[in-house]
Amino acid sequence: MPLTTAELERLLERVLDPVLSSRRTVSESATSLSQCTEKSQQFALQWLKIVCATNAELGYRFITNVAAAMSRMDLQLVEQWVVNALDIYDQSGLYPGTAALIEIDTFIKHSGTHRQAVKLKQERELLGRYLQGLSGRNMQIRSSSHPHTDTESVYLPEVINYFSDRKSNRLVLKAMATHLWGMNRFGTFKRATPDAPGLEQRLSELPDNANKMSIFHALEAERINACISRELPGLKRELNDLSGIPKHDATWQTAIDVLSLPTSTIDDTLKWTRLFLKRRIPLTNSKPWHGSIDIHAAEQASKQRLDKDKTELAKLIEELIQKLDAENSLISDETDKELQISLDNQSEDEQMELSINGEQVQMPPELRKKLEGMLQDLAQIPDEWLNANNNSEESPGNESEDLDLPAELPNSDPVFYYDEWDYQRKHYRKHWCTLYERQIAPGKSGFVDETIAKYHTVVGDLRRSFEILRDDPKTHKRQPFGDDIDLDAVVEANTDMRRGEEMTDRLFLKTQRSDRDIAVMFMVDLSGSTKGWIVDAEREALVLLCEALEVLGDRYAIYGFSGMTRKRCELFTIKQFSETYNESIKQRIAGIKPRDYTRMGVTIRHLTALMDTIDARSRLLITLSDGKPDDYDGYRGDYGIEDTRKALIEARNKGIHPFCITIDRQGSDYLPHMYGAVNYAVVDDVRKLPKEVSEVYCQLTR
């Protein structure tokens, strides 16, 4: 039975109450909705709730238009219409969002294409992984109306609507991402040496012409195309199958044929550009996936990266030399003797070889990866960069410390003092950090229940997978009693008996829960940078985790940490080992707020000390973080990383197993150094954090 006008009006009023007034009522909407079928009514009411959850005003606009929309489109299309409007609201705000709801005609007109268009939003994750697979370098995918690359990120359009079928549009998006990756991989922005003139400068030396940039880009794009075709023949075949790709005239084709040779480089593209400009050859049609080029942005980013790489390279080489020294495999005994390091990457199979004093050495994987990355920016790495071991005594960064921030006014919170490791001094700074154990102000009490409701399916899944962990039934052999006969034991007992020995009574199999003896401590990053989504995700992650851990029965404790300078490091107790998960713990989780900075070392030392009082077979310290260690007084960069690393080594020496879960996509650059090669997990999407934390824990203790 469809609802009546009065019933509908009551329902709508309840939902839309905040945006209604005496002149703005829902009676008209209720009347028109009452004409609809029950199914349509349910559909409208269900979507109304969803839209109102985003914005009540938008909800009002929705309900006034939905009857008209349903009269002209099928429900599937109406759904697209709402989702489209919500998307527009998310990106551009309320006014364009309501406009999209009102203009049903426009939507219907474009709906044919809407079904075929491919949105970046839906493909972003897939493409991100795809690009990561192609290149070792972690490339971000961002949206921009001018698809281009700045060598750090690939910018792709929000929507691809070039072809009339979805499959082809998807292919164009993939080809575009590949093409922009190819520009980096096949050296569009590559320089011979760090001091060689960049592309921007070299282009400015060519004759001026309004089409200069476009001609250069068209030619270079064709060169890249050829490189990609060689590298990825499968993609080439798919692209060849696309219809309606513009053909070139004879002049262009000649140039393209030459540029498609495997030996062609950016130098050839520039040569041909000069020729084309001189002969005033008109532009040709470019292929839909070529995108555009932003040389300035690319060179900026590549320059910054090279600077960073240079110092990191020096450090890696220094580590290598120290390691070789320790192994005594360097021929020279005089340590002050200048080492000659050279790199041979000219051999045709692109295998790099590093030699020290003429003797070839094996490169550690991090060094190889770094060099491979750098060779995408430079044709040749200058020898002085390889031999930079003399100038690595760089500015410490932490000497600007002691800003004399007043220590927090005396209060009753317990105070602890901890040493801090100074990697340059290679010594501890005694009693350097002051740590306060603070209480967390309780947040609103409904938070936990709301989160559980929001994630009810996830909670269910997690509970199940944690139950499996808990109930992992172990069959114990040779038990004095049990639920089955242990045949091995019986045979053995028989042999014993026949040999005249005493027969054992341990003849049974017993199925028993494995006794997990795990104590786990979570330290949650509450630095200012977690403000917004991240801290929300952390809160939710903790709720899901507590729910799951309660099922499992592992002992656990949760602490938050933050602080400002070494004089005020703060630790917030959320749950101690001895506490049970109750209402006040739930409120503390809800009360988590982002604070100041992240001084990790001192927190790890304090928690290690706390953990040391706990007796368990496996003890875990899991850090939830959003970035590198960082504090106001110079606790950053190498200093912060090295102190944190030292603190983690101390923890490991006490038999505590550290692990880190981070949402920093760059995490894999520094976490292996701090936590060890396998003791971290990068969660690439904040929204996944709540679920991932529990899953990682599940994996970790399986």
Added chain:
Amino acid sequence: MSISAKKDDSLFESEPYYEAQGDEITLFEAAYKNHIPILLKGPTGCGKTRFMEHMAWRLKRPLVTVSCHDDLTASDLVGRYLIVGGETQWIDGPLARAVRQGAICYLDEIVEARKDTTVVIHPLADDRRVLPIEKTGELLKADEHFCLAISYNPGYQSVLKDLKQSTRQRFIAIEFNYPTTNLETQIVVQETGLDRDTASMLVKYAVMTRNLKGNGLDEGASTRLLVHTGKLIMSGIDTRVACRTAIADALTDEPDLLAAINELGTALF
């Protein structure tokens, strides 16, 4: 009491194919000569087991391989009494057999075994070189040619599956990794008979999946998977299908990740 083990039960007659990645062969030989047990570290499918077979052939010793699982107990390794024709008879386990006949004993994925098994190998793995057999009261002294090797994959992210210091410090460790691109291509060609171009494409695909390690994927495609794929292709299976079944589907069940890996595959082949 009699020993049921046949003499030289798994001596290799022809050379098992193995391409050295570095100096692992010399290292192993030196350790063997000096009675030092060996720990092989490395990801799955990178050639640890094949290396052991090759070394056994090289040193002309039989190889006893035990794949450890979580129900493997000490007596599975050492041996037990059985009743044969109404009489009790002691049957050596694989480890005792290897110790007696001077074979190379290779305990694959040692961390998977029960904790008590690692204790059994302790007296064998230091200069005592003995295997106490509790049941018979025998203190089995290792043959001059006996050699103990264990393998372990440090990539597992589980705290419960870690090798104890007291165990690991008895061994020299040889680290294995995936071979370099050229070498790996060579291996695939040799193992499958595939042409070099296709083999190098397969290796390229494997490198791409290894790039994804850590972001959802626990391990990239191993050399072994490439060999499987190559064999499928040689049997007339379409390259794309072979890659999907032998690489992508074998690596993960997660739909998003699977889509990305397949996407890389279609770009390549």
